[in-house]
Amino acid sequence: MGIPAPLADTERLVDWDELPKHIREMPADFNPLAVGVLMAHQSQWITMQQDLDIAVCEKGRRTGITFAQALTDTITAASAKDANGDNVWYMADTREKGLEFIGYVGKFAQIVARGQATMIEQHIFVDQLEDGTSRNIQAFRVRFASGFRVTALSSRPENIHGLQGLVNIDEAALHKNVTHVLESATALLIWGGRIRIWSSHRGKKNPFNQFVQDVRAGRYGKRAKVIKISFDDAVANGLFERVCFMRGTKPTEASKREWYEAIRSAYGPRKAAMREELDVIPRDGDGSAIPSVWLDQSMPEVRPVLRIVFNDDFPKRPESERETWCATWIATTLLPVLEEAAEGFDGRWAVGMDFARHRHFSVIKPARITQDLRRDVAFLIELANAPTRQQEQILWALLENLKNWTFAGDASGPGQTLMEYTGDKFGRAVWDEELGCYTGGPVHEVTLSRAWYGLWMGKYISLFEDGFITLPRDASLEDDHRAVEFIDGIPMVPKIERKDLKDAELIRHGDGAVAGALMNFAALNHVGGYVYEYHRVQPAAQHDREIQLGAGWRSQKGIW
Template identity: 35%
Template sequence: SKLFAKAAVESGEFVFEDYDAATGETRQVKAFRIRFASGFEIVALPSRPRSLRGKQGYVIIDEAAFHDDLAELLKAAMALLIWGGMVVVISTHDGEANPFNQYIKDIRSGRFDYGLVRIDFDEALRDGLYQRICQRKGEAWTAESEAIWRAGIIGFYGEGADEELFCIPSEGSGAWLLPIVIETAMKPETKVLRWEMPASFAGQQAGVRRATAQAWLDAIVAPQLHRILPDKPSFFGEDFGRVSDLSVIWPVQMTQAMHRHCPFVIEMRNIPFDEQEFVLWWVIDRLPRFGGGAMDAGGNGAAIAERTAQRYGMERIAQVKFSVDWYRENMPKLKATLEAGGMDLPQDVDIGNDFRLVKMIDGIARVPRIRSLEKGEGAADGKKRKRHGDAAIAGALAHFASLMPIVSYAYEPIGRGGDGRAGAADDHDDDAPRFGLRGRIY
């Protein structure tokens, strides 16, 4: 600071205008600045991404793990590299699932060509940290006093010492599930069946859309029907999305050992409402001993949830409008099941990332507002598809459905024709065992 004082022309607070293009508002923001005779300056800016727009130079993002939107902040900072700038990201950890730690994993895996420097507490001590402290305080350094000081610092941090001092991310204030819990639950035989269509598909004739949906079901989903256990109670969860988010259908079956078997998971992106409903009903009609389902009934999902409840029974289809209370009551149950190894997850990078996206917010596990980019199949063609924890929500709904009381109902033979919808003509004997049989008494 003494050297800076000699070179600085002026230092102090100043006010700059922070324009928000989304709202059209301009706010007066106070920041600290040191100006030099050379024309260069050091400015302490707020952590909002737009505060970096239009700037040049050397950017230091301190305590990156604790910024509200690190991804957007880095995106704004990286633009400075075009003009020969430099970006340095510094932070302690704040949990395994924190975006800061995810960037570290991506660097180590070779996904990002960034430099990575790791310095823990003991390395700093070996490089003279405590000796410098003694020098500043005018005290004599000894190995014994350093050992006592080290023990005191570690004791002060307590359970947070690994994270704060030794660069080891813990479960963290933001994390809901440990990564090992997610990875242990993953089964390679459980496939994720994905269907995506261009925006123009919605404008095609209804018959064309229906035929396309049926062809996809026959080619992709039908070969996975052997994964359905023919004599086990079946349930499902569905998280709805139309454009920006995915629709995810998550069937589960309860085994004799109270394990939730997942035969497959279906993801649909940019699929029209009618075809989403058609796919969902096609799957439900092939679930044996169907006990019930839970569906996202918020926003655009309300109509499909209501029609599905009317078709299969209002008591059997829970139309869920998400709330803090719903998350508070149901997410701990799902966590306990996963930690006990009681539910299958597909072995899929994007499914795993959806579950990692769930955070503890004000003591309640839920999905934050930020969206993540796909890194698995969805990223293979270079498109930046975004996710919002959709699979994790569908899995939570499936788990919720599996806990619902099974409703008794009378036998009602319903056939199924070539279009996959119940109620169409069917040449099969009504009592023949098959996946499409509904109305079974149990």
């Protein structure tokens, strides 16, 4: 299960009946567009920028700030210089957000500029590097007859150097180099530039939160201010009514309550995350360590997820029955998948396992180490409420049928016994001080700790950043990786449990991510040349299999 981070404070979901009336109620015949295209909080954000050098918005998720900024920026770029027209430079944490923003501008330009603007175009922007050299990168822009343009750049801090005009920094807390982006942006003030920064929070210790506190404290002068816009602010200003307007449905107080409570309850036990993303209250951790775009890129396709969920009756059955059932499952489910994954592959394997006996999942993650050293996870094994003997049976069957492998397992707490037996059977790795590497057998018994996470979880995260890992496309596995946060600078799983996305009765605790970090540890600490010859396990008798397929277990072979 891994060592948990300190437990974040918890509190119940916001009670609908206790919310102020202006959030809950709707006047009769309410027209969401009566006040114009923008909601009140969007207009307030635009208005506050008029006389400021630095305008900052700490916001809840999906409150429409980027949309509002695109509208006003379109008007600014379409205006002549004597009407306060100017260039606008937009920076987001991902390329996709840049395209989305430019898409808004392109649509608004058709109305605001009336044919006096170009369509969205790609162009080459000269990116200044730290050593003084430069490189050409793609950017996206819309040009106007006024001579000004709106341009979406990458999130490199150097891109801002030398620019003039208005600079937007969207989701600042998510930028890889938050501090340097903010420092580069503030340098523009010397030449009369202006900066607009908006973001949801990613923890109290994130530089964005520190920047917000500094602005509030007056450390950036009187021409810098912060506005706070929460999800509830947006709801009070007609967010739900506009959602209904776009969908063509009629809003009611009952449907509004159902929608509101569904959004809140979607966070499950992650109260700190809910308060941060909706109520703009930064949590103690520093936020998700693996950005969504990295996860999306690492899951290119659906691959098998071999999942067994045993009910409470199964562990009480005679050991011989349990062994027979597992032998059948291994022969009919595991080995065919393994055989397909190993076909034509002669390289080495790295296997990681996060052990759990109760409540959480045991996850076994085998990865092919390709010629270019990528970690290619062809399939996944997930076990819930599985007796330790059956976890041993399945793990050992996997290892006995792999060639040239190294294994790293969670030997913390209840996992210690299984890892000790696995080391006894296959040979355990031993650190050789003189050689500075592991020698012996291929089994690493890993005791998880904050120090271990500090050294090895970061290396695992680097695989996502560099595009050197592929995983099965699976919602629960993705959620496991989203659970990894920076706690006091260390990437690890906080002590906040999540409901399994496939079975609400089950609980996850970042199990797939911990197994991945252990897999990468095995990959980087390979004890060479250890080969088990491949052989097939003979299935149990058919009548035994039919007896075992009764009540007491569920087997799900991935496609999730």
